[in-house]
Amino acid sequence: MSGQAFRWRKMGDAWEGVIGNHWVRLTAQPNAIHAKAAERITDWGWLTEYLQTDLQLDSILLTFPHDDAMRASVAACHGLRLLRQDPWECLASFILSSTKQIVQIQQIVAALCVRFGTSLPVPEGHEPVHAFPTAERLALATEQELRACKMGFRAPYLLKTARMIVSDNVNLGRLKYLNVDQARDELRRLPGVGNKIANCVLLFAYGFQQAFPVDVWVMKALRQLYFPKRRPSPKRLLHFTQTYFGPNAGYAQQYLFHYMRSRRNRRLPSEARRRRG
DNA sequence: TCAGACCCTCACAG
DNA sequence: ACTGTGAGGGTCT
Numbered sequence: 056m057s058g059q060a061f062r063w064r065k066m067g068d069a070w071e072g073v074i075g076n077h078w079v080r081l082t083a084q085p086n087a088i089h090a091k092a093a094e095r096i097t098d099w100g101w102l103t104e105y106l107q108t109d110l111q112l113d114s115i116l117l118t119f120p121h122d123d124a125m126r127a128s129v130a131a132c133h134g135l136r137l138l139r140q141d142p143w144e145c146l147a148s149f150i151l152s153s154t155k156q157i158v159q160i161q162q163i164v165a166a167l168c169v170r171f172g173t174s175l176p177v178p179e180g181h182e183p184v185h186a187f188p189t190a191e192r193l194a195l196a197t198e199q200e201l202r203a204c205k206m207g208f209r210a211p212y213l214l215k216t217a218r219m220i221v222s223d224n225v226n227l228g229r230l231k232y233l234n235v236d237q238a239r240d241e242l243r244r245l246p247g248v249g250n251k252i253a254n255c256v257l258l259f260a261y262g263f264q265q266a267f268p269v270d271v272w273v274m275k276a277l278r279q280l281y282f283p284k285r286r287p288s289p290k291r292l293l294h295f296t297q298t299y300f301g302p303n304a305g306y307a308q309q310y311l312f313h314y315m316r317s318r319r320n321r322r323l324p325s326e327a328r329r330r331r332g
Numbered sequence: 333t334c335a336g337a338c339c340c341t342c343a344c345a346g
Numbered sequence: 347a348c349t350g351t352g353a354g355g356g357t358c359t
Contacts (some may be wrong), residue, residue: 153356159341160355207339212357223356249357270355289333312355 058157058316059259059309060138061148061164062187073168074105075141078184094178107139118301124280125307128314134315137259137306142227143220144187145260150247151206151212152255158204166204169195193217212247219245235263258305267296267304274303274309 063072069082079102082089103109112134119125151167152160164187170278171192172185193201194217201210219225224304225245230238235257242253250269257266269277269292277296287295300307 149355150357152354154338154341154354155356156342156354158354162341205340207341208337208357209339247357251356255355268355272355313343316355 058313059255060140061157061161062168073175073184075101075187076175076186077101078175078181092176093178093181098238107136110136112136115303115306118303119307119310120299120301124276125310128307128310131317132310132313135310136180137262137309139262140259140260141187142230142256143190145247146216146227146242146248146252146256147187147190147193147213149252149255150216150245151209153209153247163204163206166286167201167206170200170204174203190217190220194221209247216245216247231261235265237297238263239266258308264303264305265297267308269296269301269308270312272315273308276315280311 063070066080069080071078071080073079076098078093080091082091088106088108088318090099113155119129129291147167148160148164151163155163168185168187171188173284175184175186177184194212196214196217198211198214200211201214206213220227230241233241238257238261239250239253242248243250248256252268254266254268257263258268277292281295281299296304296308
């Protein structure tokens with residue numbers, strides 16, 4: 056899984072997670088994905104939308120720039136796709152992500168769901184699972200209750216954001232009708248949401264393919280692969296990320312992100328030591 | 333434009 | 347095994 060969603064767990068050869076109010080177990084088949092839910096499902100639209108199964112990945116990859124870095128990234132992340140997440144869940148999750156390791160984000164989100172999410176139907180004998188808490192529910196929480204979910208200084212951000220959503224100060228449903236820059240400005244009105252998190256939400260929840268989140272990993276990739284000599288100015292960097300990678304820059308970003316992280320994960324211990332010295 | 337603060341947890345040296 | 351230290355999908359002031 057890509058790491059753009061924080062609620063999936065690998066169980067043997069399957070992935071288990073929650074989409075909206077559905078528990079699901081996904082298993083890779085030779086030329087398909089097998090899905091199992093807890094209840095009888097007549098309309099699987101929510102799942103195909105989430106997985107973006109209609110999207111032709113090949114045609115996306117064709118729009119990437121033809122350079123060594125992108126070629127290496129595509130080769131290293133074969134078949135990587137973006138999910139289409141629920142805007143509120145995506146927004147809240149990424150508010151919780153700042154200066155946290157991905158494992159820690161997963162733990163915070165899990166705690167939040169157990170504490171504030173409604174419990175969902177699961178298969179016989181399966182451990183209980185919970186929906187992601189609604190903005191309405193979190194708006195009624197106290198900062199202290201949120202801090203109990205280990206989110207630290209992010210608690211007031213999440214709380215105030217939830218209240219702004221509930222009071223319709225910012226309307227998440229309306230963003231899809233705006234252009235990408237207007238939508239970004241709107242998201243940035245929320246406390247705890249800067250450029251990076253706004254771009255994550257634009258890309259992962261609304262499908263603005265040109266949104267290009269720059270986090271520490273992508274910054275590392277850009278500097279290493281495209282600006283080896285000198286650090287680019289923020290303005291130069293912004294211009295580069297919005298022009299060089301083409302109409303699906305956000306997709307390209309995700310390939311770079313995973314390329315960098317996979318290299319980190321396979322780093323030799325000797326390399327780790329050198330980094331410290 | 334730029335530090336420094338912000339909560340907390342885990343990995344890693346020693 | 348145990349403890350001190352640093353940094354982690356940033357944002358705000």
